[in-house]
Amino acid sequence: MHYETLNIDIAERLATVTLDRPDLRNAFNEQTIAELTAAFTALGQVESIGAIVLAANGTAFCAGADLNWMKKMAGYSHDENRADAMQLANMLRAIYLCPKPVVAKVQGDCYAGGMGLVAACDIAVAVEDAHFCLSEVKLGLIPATIAPYVIKAMGENAARRYFLTAERFNAREALRIGFVHEVATAAALDGQVDIIAKALMANSPNAVREAKTLVRDIAGQSVTDALVADTAQRIANIRASSEGREGVRSFLEKRKPSWLA
Structure with a gap:
């Protein structure tokens, strides 16, 4: 399959899926959602792949929803909104249920739906200067489709705070509440993710x-x-x-x- 918003690389049993809309801070739209769903569904069935890394190009990991996509959603009917939300929900489930272990490499800021992407992965490593935010309530919305994964990742108590306040928090706080497993310097991020990927691929x-x-x-x-x-x-x-x-x-x-x- 040809991907326009992702780069896919496979080398030595490791597949890397890279969000590639850096000019838009890797915000996703319906095309990105469809491509992520297809990519993780397909890669999960490739016997030779031992692990998958979800990464991003640019200064941000994922800023959540693309503004143009949000403008379109503003004019949707209830049924259209539900169908659109189901596409996002199915994408997150494709990552979460992928038969291969998935490692999120968070090289920059991660907001709203981007936090759902990270939470759906099995392991998350973040650069030390990354920031996180569940900003939906600022827009009169709620983080509904990402909630099952984010609450599992950070726990109910932390989710209650950050769902309600929409506060921005740093990588050390993300580590403290369990949303990410490790925090690394920018220079060490690639190496730390590589260590984890190699550990995964050494196992049955x-x-x-x-x-x-x-x-x-x-x-x-x-x-x-x-x-x-x-x-x-x-x-x-x-x-x-x-x-x-x-x-x-x-x-x-x-x-x-x-x-x-």
């Missing part, structure tokens, strides 16, 4: 995929008999899998597993 692709699903399915559940049985079934399944058997054999035989050979 099937186990990484199943571990991602495990976190998503188990988080927030009560420890019931059904949950205990479910987790026992999952470990039984993975032990009997080809990669599970190969991983244990390679460890006992003190050699690299087949996925690293």
Whole structure:
């Protein structure tokens, strides 16, 4: 597929999806939304890919919604607004449910819907001078479609504050509340993301995929008999899998597993 708002690069099992509208601070419109949905859906099915990095060109990671797109939305009917919002919701879900682990490399400011992009990723690393803002209420709106992911990432208590105040906060605060996993200097950002990507790609692709699903399915559940049985079934399944058997054999035989050979 040809992409006009993204750059896609694949090298040594690592795919990098780069937002490429730097003159508009990588604000997204319906085309960017469609292209991100298509890119993550397609890359998630490529067996040779071990991890995906979501990055951006320019001084901002993502400023949220494109102004021209917002102008169009102002004239939409209720049904048109709902259909438009569903496209954004489906894009975020495509990233969140992508079978591959996804790392957000936040090289600049990240606002509104851009925070949804980061929150839908599995791991987020931000440059130390990045700033974040959930600015929707300033415009009479709410961060509804991004809320499931942002609340999971920063927690209910922090979300209550930043959803309501629309305060701008820095990368250290994003780290403190758990929205990002690491903060790096501009010089160290690429290297830190590379370390994480290499760690992901050193592991069993099937186990990484199943571990991602495990976190998503188990988080927030009560420890019931059904949950205990479910987790026992999952470990039984993975032990009997080809990669599970190969991983244990390679460890006992003190050699690299087949996925690293």
